Amino acid sequence: MTPVEKWAEQVRAGEVRAVSRAITAIENHAPEAEELLRLLFPHTGRAYLTGVTGAPGTGKSTLVDRLAAYHRKQHEQVGVIAVDPTSPYSGGAILGDRIRMQGHAGDAGTFIRSMATRGFLGGLARATAEVALLLDAAGKRHVLIETVGVGQDEIDIVRLADCVLVVMVPGLGDDIQNMKAGLMEIGDIFVLNKADREGADRLEQQLLAMMSLVMPRDGWHPPVLRTVASENKGIPELAETVAKFQKHFAASGERERKHVEHWKKRLIELLESRLLERALGGAGGEKRLAELAAEVAERKKDPFTAVREILTKSGLAN
Amino acid sequence: MTPVEKWAEQVRAGEVRAVSRAITAIENHAPEAEELLRLLFPHTGRAYLTGVTGAPGTGKSTLVDRLAAYHRKQHEQVGVIAVDPTSPYSGGAILGDRIRMQGHAGDAGTFIRSMATRGFLGGLARATAEVALLLDAAGKRHVLIETVGVGQDEIDIVRLADCVLVVMVPGLGDDIQNMKAGLMEIGDIFVLNKADREGADRLEQQLLAMMSLVMPRDGWHPPVLRTVASENKGIPELAETVAKFQKHFAASGERERKHVEHWKKRLIELLESRLLERALGGAGGEKRLAELAAEVAERKKDPFTAVREILTKSGLAN
Numbered sequence: 005m006t007p008v009e010k011w012a013e014q015v016r017a018g019e020v021r022a023v024s025r026a027i028t029a030i031e032n033h034a035p036e037a038e039e040l041l042r043l044l045f046p047h048t049g050r051a052y053l054t055g056v057t058g059a060p061g062t063g064k065s066t067l068v069d070r071l072a073a074y075h076r077k078q079h080e081q082v083g084v085i086a087v088d089p090t091s092p093y094s095g096g097a098i099l100g101d102r103i104r105m106q107g108h109a110g111d112a113g114t115f116i117r118s119m120a121t122r123g124f125l126g127g128l129a130r131a132t133a134e135v136a137l138l139l140d141a142a143g144k145r146h147v148l149i150e151t152v153g154v155g156q157d158e159i160d161i162v163r164l165a166d167c168v169l170v171v172m173v174p175g176l177g178d179d180i181q182n183m184k185a186g187l188m189e190i191g192d193i194f195v196l197n198k199a200d201r202e203g204a205d206r207l208e209q210q211l212l213a214m215m216s217l218v219m220p221r222d223g224w225h226p227p228v229l230r231t232v233a234s235e236n237k238g239i240p241e242l243a244e245t246v247a248k249f250q251k252h253f254a255a256s257g258e259r260e261r262k263h264v265e266h267w268k269k270r271l272i273e274l275l276e277s278r279l280l281e282r283a284l285g286g287a288g289g290e291k292r293l294a295e296l297a298a299e300v301a302e303r304k305k306d307p308f309t310a311v312r313e314i315l316t317k318s319g320l321a322n
Numbered sequence: 323m324t325p326v327e328k329w330a331e332q333v334r335a336g337e338v339r340a341v342s343r344a345i346t347a348i349e350n351h352a353p354e355a356e357e358l359l360r361l362l363f364p365h366t367g368r369a370y371l372t373g374v375t376g377a378p379g380t381g382k383s384t385l386v387d388r389l390a391a392y393h394r395k396q397h398e399q400v401g402v403i404a405v406d407p408t409s410p411y412s413g414g415a416i417l418g419d420r421i422r423m424q425g426h427a428g429d430a431g432t433f434i435r436s437m438a439t440r441g442f443l444g445g446l447a448r449a450t451a452e453v454a455l456l457l458d459a460a461g462k463r464h465v466l467i468e469t470v471g472v473g474q475d476e477i478d479i480v481r482l483a484d485c486v487l488v489v490m491v492p493g494l495g496d497d498i499q500n501m502k503a504g505l506m507e508i509g510d511i512f513v514l515n516k517a518d519r520e521g522a523d524r525l526e527q528q529l530l531a532m533m534s535l536v537m538p539r540d541g542w543h544p545p546v547l548r549t550v551a552s553e554n555k556g557i558p559e560l561a562e563t564v565a566k567f568q569k570h571f572a573a574s575g576e577r578e579r580k581h582v583e584h585w586k587k588r589l590i591e592l593l594e595s596r597l598l599e600r601a602l603g604g605a606g607g608e609k610r611l612a613e614l615a616a617e618v619a620e621r622k623k624d625p626f627t628a629v630r631e632i633l634t635k636s637g638l639a640n
Contacts, residue, residue, distance in 0.1 A: 038626060045624040260619065267615035267625065272598065274629045279597035279638065280590065297585035301578065306363040307585065308356060311592045320597065320638065 008036055012043040018081070018142045020115065027117055030134045041134060044141035051083070051140035054246055055165030056150045057190075062171040063197045067233040067242075068150045072114055074243050075146045083139030084116040085132055087151040087161060115139060129160040130273055133266075136164060162190060164266065166259060167249050169242075171195045172211070174203030188214055191226055193245055199230035199238070222256045224249065283318045292317070326354055330361040336399070336460045338433065345435055348452045359452060362459035369401070369458035372564055373483030374468045375508075380489040381515045385551040385560075386468045390432055392561050393464045401457030402434040403450055405469040405479060433457060447478040448591060451584075454482060480508060482584065484577055485567050487560075489513045490529070492521030506532055509544055510567055513560060517548035540574045542567065601636045610635070 005013075014022035029037035054071070058064050065086065072082045119131065132149065139147050151161050162168055170191035175198075194211055196204060211228050220226075229245055231238030253259050284293055296310040315321040323331075332340035347355035372389075376382050383404065390400045437449065450467065457465050469479050480486055488509035493516075512533075514526055529546050538544075547563055549556030571577050602611055614628040633639040 042624050042626050046621055049621050263619040264612070264615045267618040268611055270625060271611060271615055271618070271628055271632070272602075274625060275601055275632060276594045276598060278629060278633065279601065280594060282638070283593055283597065284590075293586055293589060294582070297582045297589055300585040300589070301581040303364055303367050306360050307589060307592055308360050310589055311596060314589070314593060315596065320600070 008039045009043060011036075012040055012141075015040070015044060015138065015142050016047060018115075018144075023115060023138065023142050024117075026138050027135050030131055030138065031119070037134070041137060044138065048137050048140040051136070051144055051147045052167070052250060053136055053147045053149060053165040055162035055168045056148060056171060057152070057162045057168065058171030058173075058195075058197075059176060060152055061176065062173045063233050064150050064152075064171050067169075067171060067195065067197055067231065067239075068148050070233050070236055070239045071148060071243060072116075072146075074239050076113055079113075080146055081144045082114045083136075083142070083144035083147040084114065085135055085139070085147065085149045086116070086118045087128065087132065087149070115142070115144060129164070130270070132161050133164055133270060159190065166253075166262070167246050168192045169195050169246075171197050172207060173198040174201045174207045192224070192249055193242070194226055194228045195242060196228055196230045197233055200232050200235075204230065222253065222258055224252055279320070283314055283320055286318065289318075326357045327361060329354075330358055330459075333358070333362060333456065333460050334365060336462075341433060341456065341460050342435075344456050345453050348449055348456065349437070355452070359455060362456065366455050366458040369454070369462055369465045370485070370568060371454055371465045371467060371483040373480035373486040374466060374489060375470070375480045375486065376489030376491075376513075376515075377494060378470055379494065380491045381551050382468050382470075382489050385487075385489060385513065385515060385549065385557075386466050388551050388554055388557045389466060389561060390434075390464075392557050394431055397431075398464055399462045400432045401454075401460070401462035401465040402432065403453055403457070403465065403467045404434070404436045405446065405450065405467070433460070433462060447482070448588070450479050451482055451588060477508065484571075484580070485564050486510045487513050487564075489515050490525060491516040492519045492525045510542070511560070511563055512544055512546045514546055514548045515551055517556070518550050518553075522548065540571065540576055542570055597638070601632055601638055604636065607636075 011022055011026070015026055026037065026040055028034075029040065056064050056068050056071075068084060068086070072084055075082045117135065119128065119135070136147050136149065149161060149165055168190050170188075170193075172194065173196070194215075196208055196211070198204075208228055208230070215226060215228075227245060229238060229242050231242060233239065284290060292314065296305065296313065299305040300307050300310050312321065329340055329344070333344055344355065344358055346352075347358065374382050374386050374389075386402060386404070390402055393400045435453065437446065437453070454465050454467065467479060467483055486508050488506075488511075490512065491514070512529055514522060514529070516522075526546055526548070533544060533546075545563060547556060547560050549560060551557065602608060610632065614623065614631065617623040618625050618628050630639065
């Protein structure tokens with residue numbers, strides 16, 4: 005058994021340190037991560053991915069925390085990937101393993117990992133997708149992916165999920181409401197959190213009014229659920245609604261279609277990184293790129309000619 | 323003279339319809355757009371790009387409007403690219419040419435174009451960069467690029483600019499303040515707009531406190547300027563500060579370094595799209611990709627093996 009084969013066995017057994025080490029390898033785009041994922045791949049496809057998104061301040065983390073606790077009480081293993089919005093541009097928290105949900109510390113059935121929103125080689129969406137595969141192989145039946153609902157990157161991430169929860173709270177300003185418009189289209193279930201706050205009724209009415217304009221997909225009308233996550237209110241009902249959604253789409257083929265779309269995109273990304281490696285990976289490739297970029301910046305050469313030169317040099321021109 | 327050569331001449335002469343048609347070609351990734359940009363490229367590099375970013379509701383559009391009017395009074399030609407946040411996911415406004423700034427309607431010296439945040443072939447950052455080149459070739463000495471300051475895409479766009487203005491207003495909640503943290507690092511000049519509102523002094527103090535933690539770049543300490551754009555207050559001072567910034571960095575070589583970095587990234591993107599075209603562009607390429615994605619989704623094949631097959635088939639395997 006090779007070291008990577010042994011590592012894969014440990015991941016499949018759910019050993020926390022092996023899983024942690026694998027995530028770090030994925031984050032760093034380390035060569036062994038690919039071999040590991042290749043070995044683990046046939047053992048994936050069993051986890052149900054729930055994406056949780058919403059503006060900052062909507063209480064997503066607490067909600068995810070309580071959902072995780074709910075599943076643990078049902079003796080189901082849970083993985084949590086928190087795409088960390090606290091450091092979006094500095095990259096300081098990239099490798100930090102923040103144990104945020106103190107209640108789960110020491111519970112081997114819950115694996116929690118924070119990921120910063122910047123600095124990943126090959127993109128955060130790729131890294132998140134690979135970490136989700138890994139947790140799937142490690143036997144986590146529920147993988148919860150938490151992101152702040154802003155920006156294309158994070159929309160891409162949340163689209164990985166089988167079911168998307170959009171979290172809203174009463175009392176955020178109109179500017180925030182404007183940002184939410186796009187979230188209407190990706191939400192499978194809407195969560196009205198902090199529902200004990202003033203304005204909850206009005207927000208629910210607004211949501212229902214907006215949703216009446218959205219076409220139901222395959223007979224699913226996205227419901228609005230009220231929760232007070234900090235007091236654990238509405239959590240079982242939310243988990244049951246997710247289960248209902250899962251059941252609804254198990255028959256329709258929608259989930260399969262979504263997965264094929266996902267893999268099309270991922271195969272293209274992989275192709276791109278392979279081909280770029282060949283075009284620029286050789287000795288002097290990076291240096292040649294920098295020289296050409298300087299010539300283009302000085303308008304000595306146009307970018308299309310520069311790219312043709314790289315392709316010719318690397319034997320990839322046709 | 324070929325039709326594209328004639329088109330390029332018209333763009334260089336600043337003919338509005340030729341420029342409009344070129345932007346549409348860029349947005350659609352039409353083959354003639356590349357030929358056009360290749361012809362125009364030697365005539366670019368003279369425009370100064372100012373990025374304007376900030377949360378929704380900070381009054382960026384009005385500010386951009388007033389800056390454009392200011393430059394026009396100086397008899398300088400202006401181009402405005404507004405990356406439209408109103409329809410981030412539906413794609414409905416993609417090709418819409420929205421004349422938003424009524425004051426400039428009919429003024430041939432100001433060219434305004436809105437771009438939606440989704441649905442661009444090859445990415446919005448690419449399209450924005452190419453439209454900026456086009457406006458540059460069309461003789462616009464000032465190109466103002468307006469984006470909502472959320473998400474990686476838009477950060478990438480604003481990074482195109484030679485000078486980045488970050489717009490803030492008093493009275494947005496703490497949640498918004500949190501999102502702003504990352505903007506601190508990309509701002510060259512901070513604009514405290516709606517400065518007649520309550521809380522302006524407190525926000526200015528917070529900004530200055532935050533900025534004291536950020537290292538000045540090449541001797542430039544990002545200043546905080548107060549404006550009331552809707553009443554045209556503080557606009558000349560802002561334009562002069564941008565000019566001061568431009569002068570400050572003209573000597574230091576920082577702008578050149580930024581441009582070389584930009585072109586490195588753009589050359590990589592171009593390479594990727596060229597290579598992908600070769601790997602998947604042939605007859606049956608798309609169909610083969612869909613079949614492989616389905617096999618991967620069913621776990622009949624791992625993604626790495628699938629990609630190797632595509633490369634072998636297209637003669638790109640090494």
